[in-house]
Amino acid sequence: MVYYFHFHSFTMNMYLFVYDLMQFCGHSWIFTNMIIRFMTFGKDSLADTFYSIGLVMRVCQLLSILEILHILTGIDKSRLLPRFLQITERIIVLFVVINSQEEVQGKYVVCVLFFLWNLLDVVRYTYNMLARMGIYYLPLTWLNFSLCIPLYPLSVLAKAFAICVSLPYFEYFGTYSIKLPFPFAFSIYFPYVLKMYLLVLFTGMCFIIQNLFSERKAHLGTGNIKTKRS
Numbered sequence: 001m002v003y004y005f006h007f008h009s010f011t012m013n014m015y016l017f018v019y020d021l022m023q024f025c026g027h028s029w030i031f032t033n034m035i036i037r038f039m040t041f042g043k044d045s046l047a048d049t050f051y052s053i054g055l056v057m058r059v060c061q062l063l064s065i066l067e068i069l070h071i072l073t074g075i076d077k078s079r080l081l082p083r084f085l086q087i088t089e090r091i092i093v094l095f096v097v098i099n100s101q102e103e104v105q106g107k108y109v110v111c112v113l114f115f116l117w118n119l120l121d122v123v124r125y126t127y128n129m130l131a132r133m134g135i136y137y138l139p140l141t142w143l144n145f146s147l148c149i150p151l152y153p154l155s156v157l158a159k160a161f162a163i164c165v166s167l168p169y170f171e172y173f174g175t176y177s178i179k180l181p182f183p184f185a186f187s188i189y190f191p192y193v194l195k196m197y198l199l200v201l202f203t204g205m206c207f208i209i210q211n212l213f214s215e216r217k218a219h220l221g222t223g224n225i226k227t228k229r230s
Helices: 002-045 047-062 066-071 080-098 107-133 138-172 190-221
Strands: none
Touching: 002 047, 002 066, 002 107, 047 080, 047 107, 066 080, 080 107, 080 138, 080 190, 107 138, 138 190
């Protein structure tokens, strides 16, 4: 029985390590690609960020849905609601807002958003991989639980700006707006849905920031850096 428990724990830990490694490789590729393209082409590289790295970005964000299942099944001890909010925010902005409107894909805000996301994720998945092996490098731990506090609100502002930029296109093309036939006589005007979601986005930001400060205090406030994994 004890052997089975240890084997199961080892298997799950190895699975999570492989998952973190895949995400690290994906986000590192995106982050490096963005930097090299900017150094090579300058501002011209910003407008086609989505076209050059959008596919890998979408794959990485779809894979991140597994993190919700990891928490639900108990193999990851992170809190469910903050992680759920962070993942759904990205999914909605990336797939519903940016991916559905070609005119938005060339905006500079997409480049800013991708830069912030990938900077945070490269650090987070590096920390997670080392933590799976029982390695806690103090500067990396500090960076993982500190960098997100200023960068996450910036990413929320970038998400909100991307939504605002997309509104005229959703209004013009009528994307996702639905008018139900008689006898319902009911319609869904998607720009209104996005405007309401902005309230949810900023409300969720307050909750997540509070959780980020709590995690930072748990890992760094008392000098104990091994109590919890991201």
